[in-house]
Amino acid sequence: MSTLERRARERDKDENTITVVGAGPSGLACANVLARSGRRVVVREWHAEVGSRFHGDFQGLENWSSEEDVLDGLRAAGIDPNFDHVPISEGAVFDAEGKEHRVRSNRPLYYLVRRGNGSGTIDRALLTQAMAAGADVRFSDRVGTVVGRSVLAGGPRAADAIAVGYVFETDMADGDWLVLDNWLAPLGYAYLLIHGGQGTVASCMFSGFKQQEQHVQRTLSFFRDKVGLAMRNPRRFGGFANFRLPRAAVQGGHPVVGEQAGFQDALAGFGLRYALHSGVLAARSIIDGADYEGLWRRQLGPSLRIGITNRFLFNAVGPIGWKVAIRSLSTGDAGQTLRRFYSPSLVNRLLFPIAQLRYRRVLRDPSCDHRDCGCVWCEHGRDAATVPDCGPGSGRGSQSRGGVSWKSSI
Secondary structure (H helix, E strand, O other): OOHHHHHHHHHHOOOOEEEEEOOOHHHHHHHHHHHHOOOEEEEEOOOOOOOOOOOOOEEEEEOOOOOOOHHHHHHHOOOOOOOOOEEEOEEEEEOOOOOEEEEEOOOOOEEEEEOOOOOOOHHHHHHHHHHHOOOEEEOOOOOOEOOOEEEEOOOOOOOOEEEEEEEEEOOOOOEEEEEOOOOOOOOOEEEEEEEOOEEEEEEEEOOOHHHHHHHHHHHHHHHHHHHOOOOEEEEEEEEEEOOOOOOOOEEOOEEEOHHHHOOOOOOOOOOHHHHHHHHHHHHHHHHHOOOHHHHHHHHOHHHHHHHHHHHHHHHHHHHHHHHHHHHHHHOOEHHHHHHHHOOOOHHHHHHHHHHHHHHHHHHOOOOOOOOOOOOOOOHHHOOHHHOOEOOOOOOEOOOOOOOOOOEOOO
């Protein structure tokens, strides 16, 4: 280690330095808020660049579950949504019989964003803002032991759902399509997103991971038949998501944010809004001396519990219930319908204890039975060197799995 590196490490041990482990959206949002408050922030990321696991693929920044627009929430936290984003207020949903239903909303259901290291991606924009605020972001910096004041933002621990498909170029007109059909995506959904000559198509599966290739090929065939899918220069991509209501989101005294804490919508697998929000909450807890556990439980906990109950109901009602839900979305303002579905209710509160016990049973897919594997959904692919030690008796944190070039959110 050079003299400059040793001096940098010594400075990092200073009690005024806050280390953020991971340069994903949650970590960079946290670093941004901390740095703008005058804190000295070091972000340590073991990949060589921001968004390195992504390929410019489209994802959705969810906007249907709250009265507050997600972009307004970012602005209120001091984060400029200057990344490329396209408001999506209408699209098509196909039921298991292949019937198309148009859905519309008076406000954006979600914002289409791109992931990766390229210009205009949400990852690059958050990095640029954090660095402009004064954060010291270090790439190719693998964390072994967490030292000093830290925030853990390393990514998911396991896979409860996977998305596998292609990013591509196309001459197709812009459009957004969703399919609820177990034949294409067991207990999940298949989707096709087209904007500006770029596209993403995938099967998002909550079960049947071992048959992922069959589901992807069926998804491609479906969209070719229904909407004339035409791909140029297709590139394969894949990712996984982990859902849970954590018993605690603090390890060794360090706030845990984003996917590492399990902050995802258990119904749809959307996590970007949770990631950004939890990163901001962790920063505010440090700046204000507030209790992070109390903050996330009050501001994220209700939505996490509703997502778990919604997932339980989704699994229980099956294709017939899904068809009824699709019809409901297509007969009025889809945004208002979804917000009611995501609002606290007596039914939700009564069902949650049962849902919490039972929803994960269906999600777990024990289809991998070999030790040396590349399965994105099993525990065997974890690289122990990427799991930082958070201190005695604290349990262990988790960064993204080493050597796996799959995106880590859906």
